Structure formats: C-alpha cells, structure tokens
Amino acid sequence: MIAEIGHFSLILALGVALAQTILPIWGAQQRDNTLMRIGAPAAQAQFCLLLLAFFGLMIAYVTSDFSLLNVFQNSHSAKPLLYKISGVWGNHEGSMLLWVLILALFGCAVAMFGRNLPPDLKANVLGVQGSISVAFLTFIVTTSNPFTRIDPAPFEGQGLNPILQDPALSFHPPFLYMGYVGFSMAFSFAVAALITGRVDPAWARWVRPWTLAAWMCLTLGIAMGSWWAYYELGWGGWWFWDPVENASFMPWLAGTALLHTALVMEKRDSLKVWTILLAILTFSLSLMGTFLVRSGVLTSVHAFAVDPERGVFILGIMVIFIGGALALFASRAQVLRQGGIFAPVSREGALVLNNLLISTACAAVFIGTLYPMALEAVTGAKISVGPPFFNATFGPLMVPLLIAMPFGPFLAWKRGDILGASQRLSVAAIVTMLVIIAAYAFSGSGPWLAPLGLGLGIWVIAGALSEIAFRVKMFKAPWDEVFRRLRNLPRAAYGTTTAHIGIGVMVLGIVATTTWQSEKILSLKPGQSASIAGYELKYMGVEPHKGANYSEQIALLVVSRGGEEVTRLFPSKRLYVAPKTATTEAGIHAAWTGDLYSVLGDELKDGAFAFRLYFNPLVRFIWIGTLIMFFGGLMSLTDRRLRVGAPKPARVGVRPAAAE
Amino acid sequence: MARIITLVLLVFIMVLPVTSVTAVEPDEILKDPALESRARDISLELRCLVCQNQSIDDSNAPLAKDLRVLVRERLIKGETNAQVIDFIVARYGEFVLLKPRFAMHTLLLWIATPLLLLIGMFVMYRSYKLRKGDARSRAAKGLSVKEQRELKKLLKET
Numbered sequence: 001m002i003a004e005i006g007h008f009s010l011i012l013a014l015g016v017a018l019a020q021t022i023l024p025i026w027g028a029q030q031r032d033n034t035l036m037r038i039g040a041p042a043a044q045a046q047f048c049l050l051l052l053a054f055f056g057l058m059i060a061y062v063t064s065d066f067s068l069l070n071v072f073q074n075s076h077s078a079k080p081l082l083y084k085i086s087g088v089w090g091n092h093e094g095s096m097l098l099w100v101l102i103l104a105l106f107g108c109a110v111a112m113f114g115r116n117l118p119p120d121l122k123a124n125v126l127g128v129q130g131s132i133s134v135a136f137l138t139f140i141v142t143t144s145n146p147f148t149r150i151d152p153a154p155f156e157g158q159g160l161n162p163i164l165q166d167p168a169l170s171f172h173p174p175f176l177y178m179g180y181v182g183f184s185m186a187f188s189f190a191v192a193a194l195i196t197g198r199v200d201p202a203w204a205r206w207v208r209p210w211t212l213a214a215w216m217c218l219t220l221g222i223a224m225g226s227w228w229a230y231y232e233l234g235w236g237g238w239w240f241w242d243p244v245e246n247a248s249f250m251p252w253l254a255g256t257a258l259l260h261t262a263l264v265m266e267k268r269d270s271l272k273v274w275t276i277l278l279a280i281l282t283f284s285l286s287l288m289g290t291f292l293v294r295s296g297v298l299t300s301v302h303a304f305a306v307d308p309e310r311g312v313f314i315l316g317i318m319v320i321f322i323g324g325a326l327a328l329f330a331s332r333a334q335v336l337r338q339g340g341i342f343a344p345v346s347r348e349g350a351l352v353l354n355n356l357l358i359s360t361a362c363a364a365v366f367i368g369t370l371y372p373m374a375l376e377a378v379t380g381a382k383i384s385v386g387p388p389f390f391n392a393t394f395g396p397l398m399v400p401l402l403i404a405m406p407f408g409p410f411l412a413w414k415r416g417d418i419l420g421a422s423q424r425l426s427v428a429a430i431v432t433m434l435v436i437i438a439a440y441a442f443s444g445s446g447p448w449l450a451p452l453g454l455g456l457g458i459w460v461i462a463g464a465l466s467e468i469a470f471r472v473k474m475f476k477a478p479w480d481e482v483f484r485r486l487r488n489l490p491r492a493a494y495g496t497t498t499a500h501i502g503i504g505v506m507v508l509g510i511v512a513t514t515t516w517q518s519e520k521i522l523s524l525k526p527g528q529s530a531s532i533a534g535y536e537l538k539y540m541g542v543e544p545h546k547g548a549n550y551s552e553q554i555a556l557l558v559v560s561r562g563g564e565e566v567t568r569l570f571p572s573k574r575l576y577v578a579p580k581t582a583t584t585e586a587g588i589h590a591a592w593t594g595d596l597y598s599v600l601g602d603e604l605k606d607g608a609f610a611f612r613l614y615f616n617p618l619v620r621f622i623w624i625g626t627l628i629m630f631f632g633g634l635m636s637l638t639d640r641r642l643r644v645g646a647p648k649p650a651r652v653g654v655r656p657a658a659a660e
Numbered sequence: 661m662a663r664i665i666t667l668v669l670l671v672f673i674m675v676l677p678v679t680s681v682t683a684v685e686p687d688e689i690l691k692d693p694a695l696e697s698r699a700r701d702i703s704l705e706l707r708c709l710v711c712q713n714q715s716i717d718d719s720n721a722p723l724a725k726d727l728r729v730l731v732r733e734r735l736i737k738g739e740t741n742a743q744v745i746d747f748i749v750a751r752y753g754e755f756v757l758l759k760p761r762f763a764m765h766t767l768l769l770w771i772a773t774p775l776l777l778l779i780g781m782f783v784m785y786r787s788y789k790l791r792k793g794d795a796r797s798r799a800a801k802g803l804s805v806k807e808q809r810e811l812k813k814l815l816k817e818t
Contacts, residue, residue: 341791356780364773371769386758393773523686
C-alpha cells in the first residue's frame with residue numbers, strides 16, 4: 001500500500017513538473033502574472049510529492065518489503081538499519097529518485113526564498129528547473145521505476161554490495177548529488193537570463209550563493225568518496241582518476257571556475273558571456289557525469305547498468321538540454337554586452353587567469369575520460385588512459401594556478417599593482433623559501449621535486465594569511481585598530497582566505513603522501529616483527545570472528561615506537577554472506593605526522609600471512625584541507641551581503657577590494 | 661584503478677571474485693631492490709586486463725600476478741624498462757598501457773590540453789584588445805546625441 005502511494009506520488013510529481021515547466025514560461029511570454037505565479041506552488045508541490053515517494057521507498061527498505069523488485073535486488077533483512085536506509089540510494093533506481101528529489105528541493109528553495117526576484121526571471125527559472133524534472137521523472141517512470149512489484153514476493157533479498165556498507169559511503173551520494181544537481185540552479189538562472197535577455201550584477205548576486213552551496217556539498221561528497229576509498233579499498237590510495245571519479249570532479253572544477261567568474265560579474269558587471277557559458281557548461285558536466293555513471297558506457301566497476309535503453313534515454317536528455325541551452329546561448333549572446341573594462345594586471349585579470357587554468361584542467365580531465373570511448377567508437381582501437389596521463393596533463397596546470405593564487409586578492413579591481421602585491425607577499429615568499437630549504441635538508445636523497453611541492457602548499461597558505469594580515473594592518477597599526485579591522489572584515493573575505501588555506505593544506509598532504517610514502521610487503525608468522533617509518537610492528541596472530549552479516553579473520557599487530565607500545569592494529573579480512581564477497585578492513589593508526597596503514601593479505605603455505613604496511617605522511621591533510629575549504633564556503637555563505645535577498649550593505653569602510 | 665567515488669554504483673557488481681586485496685605478494689618481490697623498484701614503476705603503468713581500470717600493481721587478479729611475474733622475469737634477463745613494456749604491448753596490445761603512447765591515433769589526446777590552453781590565451785588577448793578598442797573609440801567619439809540628451813534630462817532632474 002505504502003509503495004503504491006509512493007508510486008502514485010511519483011507519477012503525480014511528473015504531472016506537476018509538466019505544469020511547472022509550461023505555465024510559468026508561457027506566462028512570462030504573455031506577461032500574465034497569474035500564470036507566472038503558478039511556478040512557485042508547483043515547485044513546492046513537486047518537492048512534497050517526491051519526498052512522499054522517497055519516503056515510501058525508504059519505508060519499503062526499512063521494513064524489508066521484498067515484493068518490490070528494487071528492494072529484493074538491493075537489500076537483505078540481516079542488514080544493519082543504517083545500510084537499509086542508505087540502500088535506498090545505493091542502486092540505480094533509488095539514486096535517480098534521490099537525484100530528482102534534490103532537483104525539486106532546489107526548485108522549492110527558489111520558490112520559497114525568491115520572493116524578491118523579478119517575477120519573469122523567477123517564472124523562467126522555475127520553468128527551466130521544472131523541465132529538467134520532467135525529463136528525469138519520465139526517465140524514472142519509464143525505464144527505472146523503483147516501485148515495480150514482483151509476484152510472488154521472495155522471502156529474502158539479495159543484499160547490498162558489502163563494500164558499500166560503510167558509514168562514509170552512506171552519506172557520500174546525497175552530498176555528491178546536492179553538489180551535482182545544485183548546479184542546475186546556475187543552469188536554470190543562465191537559461192532564464194538568456195530568455196529574458198537581462199544579465200546584470202543582480203543575477204550574479206543570486207546565482208553565487210546557490211553555486212557556492214552546491215560547490216560545498218560537492219567538495220564534501222568527493223572528499224567522502226576519496227576518504228572511503230582510502231581506508232576501505234586497502235591500498236592506501238586516495239584518488240585514482242577513475243572515470244567515475246572524474247565524472248564528479250569535472251563539475252567541481254567548472255563550478256570552482258564559475259564561483260570566481262561570477263564574482264567578476266557581480267562586482268564589475270564584466271565577463272558576462274563567459275559566466276553564462278560556464279554556468280551552462282557546469283551543469284552540462286553534471287548531466288554528463290550522470291550519463292557516464294548511469295548508462296554503463298564506462299568500462300569501470302561502477303558502470304553497472306548494461307541496459308542500453310537507459311543509456312540512450314539519458315543521452316537524449318543530455319543532448320536536448322545541453323544542445324538547447326547552447327543554441328539559446330549562441331542566438332542570444334550578443335545581448336550580453338560586456339560592462340566594465342580592466343587591465344590585464346587586475347583582480348579581474350587574475351580571475352580570468354584562474355578561469356583559464358581551471359577550465360583547461362577540466363578539459364584535460366574531460367578529454368582523458370572520453371577519448372578512449374570516442375576512439376573506440378570511431379576506429380575500434382582500444383586504448384587506456386590512466387593516472388600517468390592525468391598526472392602529465394592536469395598536474396602542470398595546477399602549478400601556475402597555485403603560484404598565482406596568492407596574488408589575486410592583492411590586486412585591485414580594474415588596474416592592479418603587481419609590484420605592490422609582490423612586496424606585500426614578501427613575508428610569505430620568505431617563509432616558503434625557508435620551508436623549501438628545510439625540506440631539502442631533512443629529506444636528503446628523496447625526490448627533488450617534493451620540497452618544491454611542499455613549498456607550493458606553504459606559499460598558498462602563507463599568501464592567504466598575508467592578505468588578511470595586510471587588510472587589518474597587522475604589525476603596522478596599533479592593536480586595537482587591528483582588532484577593530486579584524487571584526488569589521490566581511491565574512492566573505494575570511495571565507496576566501498579559509499578556502500584558499502584549505503587548498504594549501506590539501507597540497508601539502510598530496511605532495512607529502514605521494515612522494516614520501518613508504519611501503520613494506522612481507523609475510524609474517526606469529527611473533528615476528530616488521531619495522532616501517534620508525535614503528536615496530538609485532539604480529540601476534542589471527543583470530544576468527546563473526547559479525548552481523550559476515551565472518552572475518554582479524555590479525556593483531558602490536559605497534560611500538562622506541563620500545564614503548566603506541567597502539568594495536570586490527571587489520572582484517574571479511575567474508576560477507578549476501579552477496580558473497582570478500583573485503584579487507586585496513587588497520588590504521590593516525591598521527592599528525594602521517595598514517596600507519598596495515599592490510600592483512602592471504603594466508604601463505606607455511607602458516608604465515610601476507611601483510612602490506614604503509615606509512616602515508618600527512619595524508620590526513622588532504623581531507624582536512626577539503627573540510628577547511630567547506631568551512632570557507634560556509635563562512636562566505638553566511639556573509640550578509642551574499643545572503644539571498646539581503647539588501648546591499650550600508651556599511652562603508654572595509655570593502656572586499658584590496659585597494660585601501 | 662577502479663574504486664571509488666560515485667560508489668553508488670558498485671552495487672551491481674555482485675560477482676566480485678572472492679579473494680583478498682593483496683596485489684603485490686611477498687613471494688614475488690625481487691632480492692635486488694633497484695630491480696624491484698623498476699618492476700614497481702613498470703607495474704604502475706600497465707593495466708590489469710581483466711579487472712578494468714586497475715594497474716597490475718594494485719590488482720589481485722591471477723592474470724595481474726602473471727604479468728607482474730613476467731615483468732620481473734624480463735628485468736632479470738637484463739632488459740630495459742622500455743624493452744619490457746614493448747614486449748608486453750606486443751603480447752597484449754596497446755590497451756595494456758595506462759599511459760597511451762604518443763602516435764597518430766592519440767595525437768588529439770595529447771595535444772588537446774596544451775592546444776586549448778593556447779586558444780584560451782589567444783581569446784583572452786583578443787577580447788582584451790577588443791575591449792580596449794571599444795573603450796577608446798567610445799572615449800574618442802564622446803557622447804552620442806542620444807546620450808547627451810539623456811544626460812541633460814538627468815541633470816535637470818537633480
């Protein structure tokens with residue numbers, strides 16, 4: 001019964017979305033206020049209906065209602081409750097339902113918070129948002145319906161893939177989708193602006209908070225996936241340039257570029273054409289990511305739907321939306337004449353450079369991900385594009401980006417002073433130099449690039465801090481003046497600094513762990529010891545253990561340093577019952593200097609076990625960095641001036657521009 | 661290199677081989693550390709053919725193990741890294757390389773990124789020139805008749 005209510009709501013939501021698409025846009029054309037006003041309640045109704053459908057499915061999962069095909073295929077009665085719930089989106093049908101639910105959530109947000117939007121812009125935005133819903137709801141209802149029943153209902157489900165039964169992974173898809181789908185906001189606003197023909201700073205003021213919120217969620221979502229891979233997959237890697245990772249990374253890159261260029265548009269009414277194009281491209285990449293992941297065109301573990309019907313459907317959606325938006329862009333771009341002019345060396349110029357490098361990097365990922373498929377389709381030749389390619393193309397673009405990053409905030413709008421900026425960064429430069437020299441001194445014969453990489457991270461952090469120090473006249477003005485300035489600095493300024501520091505911290509982690517990782521692969525008998533990175537690990541033996549839906553072998557390693565016991569590690573191997581799958585659980589000891597990471601391997605002939613031991617220096621900085629970036633975004637989002645619909649601040653004095 | 665992120669997806673591969681994730685095993689490791697480190701470098705650039713998107717260094721599939729052993733055998737025979745890779749490519753095709761070779765059919769793949777960077781720089785330069793020209797010609801022309809009329813109107817209002 002509950003499933004039927006869910007099913008019914010789902011279909012009803014499609015009808016509502018259809019109304020939300022047609023009526024407001026038509027109303028905007030006819031200048032009919034009544035029709036335009038239908039958009040908001042329709043968006044709210046659509047969200048409520050989808051929420052009902054989603055909860056319907058969730059109840060079916062929680063109560064293990066195996067009369068639903070989807071629940072039967074993806075759940076099991078012995079599964080812990082958390083994974084019964086996360087199982088809802090741990091499969092194709094359910095995750096598509098989550099996709100449209102989040103889409104509707106964003107539409108609903110426009111309806112509720114967009115009271116002071118110009119009515120025709122709001123109507124068009126809701127209409128475009130509704131049309132995306134129509135496309136994906138049709139897709140769900142016709143090809144991927146989660147409410148399909150089976151008769152007779154089986155007694156037991158087939159279970160969720162055990163490696164997905166993990167807390168971090170349970171929340172990874174919702175965050176990822178909040179990001180991915182959140183960019184639909186920028187898309188809808190861009191298309192609406194092209195329809196109404198008005199693109200002004202107010203537009204950017206509206207789009208920026210939404211894009212920022214989506215970007216934050218995507219950052220967190222990607223970080224969670226990477227964190228999960230790190231500890232669950234058992235070889236201490238954290239990023240693999242897998243096509244599915246790339247599918248979420250490309251919208252992130254484009255979204256990052258969009259955040260920066262929207263700033264130029266908001267403050268200087270410049271770069272309109274590019275900003276609108278980028279808004280369209282960012283969501284297009286999200287759509288493409290959905291297509292890549294959902295259609296099964298990728299030869300990757302992730303591509304599971306080998307059903308071409310679905311692939312062709314999403315491809316159709318993608319072609320219509322991207323093609324339509326780009327055609328509209330081509331025909332209306334001339335309306336968007338450029339506003340303010342600026343010199344190459346200026347805040348705008350720095351942000352253009354940021355966009356050039358990030359967009360090119362995004363293109364590199366795009367080409368590397370799609371080229372093998374395209375080549376195979378055209379010539380039949382099969383090639384692989386793996387990490388070495390991305391390291392060679394993506395990596396070099398990041399170096400100038402990181403070097404230039406601290407300069408940006410120091411340059412004034414319109415015309416900047418590069419010499420002045422360099423002087424203000426001299427302390428940061430000296431700190432960076434000292435760190436590089438120290439790193440060379442300590443690392444000895446290590447890879448010669450590594451200290452430079454560390455220097456890059458320090459440079460970004462010190463540069464970001466210098467900006468705040470300069471703006472509050474640290475060490476130049478009396479302390480009470482400094483504190484007054486610190487208080488008055490807009491939150492957005494702190495947000496920028498914090499996010500940039502996050503990047504620097506992440507760079508430190510990446511450089512340290514990729515260049516100074518140590519590894520030992522060996523076999524140990526009970527009582528034998530191994531040493532790595534100053535730790536002494538004594539293997540005590542293996543014990544069998546039984547979990548809720550798996551059995552496992554747990555090894556005990558006693559870790560000591562300088563004769564004193566530090567901790568005990570329990571790397572294990574699990575064998576899940578349904579479906580029958582083996583996983584490894586790494587034993588990890590985290591310290592500030594790095595992670596001691598141990599993996600239990602197979603039993604060898606002589607009663608010994610194989611072990612893989614790693615020491616990953618500063619590896620946690622990677623995820624700490626992403627968290628810092630997230631909080632930077634959060635700080636900006638709470639800035640009054642960015643808050644949706646907030647009137648312009650009357651405050652004079654401390655302005656975001658560096659020129660004081 | 662097949663793990664991660666939109667993990668949602670993993671879900672459907674119900675038929676994972678029931679083995680552990682050990683990849684390189686202790687008994688494979690060569691005594692000579694220099695040779696072993698070369699073997700590892702090579703392994704990282706070769707794809708495991710049965711497990712999609714994993715290097716043979718990370719993979720626990722039997723075929724990956726065979727390849728790792730093969731790489732080490734060739735190295736012991738005194739072959740260079742390039743010779744070993746050539747031998748494997750001759751046997752298994754170019755698909756085995758995680759870093760595609762620079763050739764006609766991968767030309768676009770390799771040059772696209774630098775090319776796009778150059779094009780981007782050119783567009784930046786052009787639009788800067790254009791904007792500068794625009795601003796200059798506008799400044800040279802002064803206000804149009806219509807603009808002067810608007811200005812007058814505005815001045816009167818205040």
